[in-house]
Amino acid sequence: MTGNRIVLNSALTALAPAIWGSTYLVTTEMLPPDSPLLASTVRALPAGLVLLAISRTLPQGVWWWRILALGVLNIGAFFYLLFVAAYHLPGGVAALVMTVQPMMVLLLAALLLKDKIQPIHVFACVLGAAGVALLALGPQADLDLIGVLAGLGGAASMASGIVLTKRWGRPEGVGVLTFTGWQLTVGGLVLTPITLFVEGLPSQITPLNITGFLYLSVIGALFAYAIWFRGIERLPALAVSFLSFASPLAATILGYLVLGETFTPLQTMGALAVIAAVVLAQPRRRSAGDDTRQASHQPEKPLSRAS
Secondary structure (H helix, E strand, O other), rough: HHHHHHHHHHHHHHHHHHHOOOOHHHHHHOOOOOOHHHHHHHHHHHHHHHHHHOOOOOOOHHHHHHHHHHHHHHHHHHHHHHHHHHHHHHHHHHHHHHHHHHHHHHHHHHHHOOOOHHHHHHHHHHHHHHHHHHHHHHOOOOOOOHHHHHHHHHHHHHHHHHHHHHHHHHOOEEEEEHHHHHHHHHHHHHHHHHHHHHHOOOOOHHHHHHHHHHHHHHHHHHHHHHHHHHHHHHHHHHHHHHHHOHHHHHHHHHHHOOOOOOOOHHHHHHHHHHHHHHHHOOOOOOOOOHHHHHHOOOOOOHHHOOO
């Protein structure tokens, strides 16, 4: 993989968590209050059904249970826990809790993908978490136990989804949009009955609510997840997980631009630390021999043909 292609893939993939960074703002400013399940379901299911209707392709064989697992980890459980954290914590604090995700990916990738844990990656984890702390924590940064636990659960869910997506790849001949549609549909279908039973439907939906739901479904789910899964295929799992640091960075910048929140010199240092951590974790240019060895770490691809 050439240096220019690595930079391009990393930049495009980082756009997804940058978009997700706006979730906190949209949730608090545009969606009905105290409805994390509804927000999660509406974000996932419509976009998934649209992609499913366009592709008219269903999983085959072993991919039924794989898509069920990926749909729950990447979409259903993650969306719900993310929205719970967003409702219970300030956006920056919620993002800070989620910074444990690269550390989880570091361990899971070592176990499931046989990736070696490099000292520079451990340092990047610490540097990134410290940077997000400088971005997010302040005198008015309230901590809520439910929000913190939800954020940790969401980080674990997405970390598992990233590593399993990297391990399994996707079926031969299935495009990334179809693959995205399967997972969004599964995640939305898992959430729908829980939403109706636990929360029900709001008594009133305003035009502002509808605009927020449309943004989260089309931009935050359909578009963002398509480029996210594309990135997982082309970059190491740990490098992808570090790109998620673009989320708290975007949340902080949006808070400054839209909500009039302050942006202090310490936050500037935090932003620079986050960017440095992401750069340290990205893959370096490899030789052809390295590419061959990297391909040998894709043991699940032949299974997709058999399925």
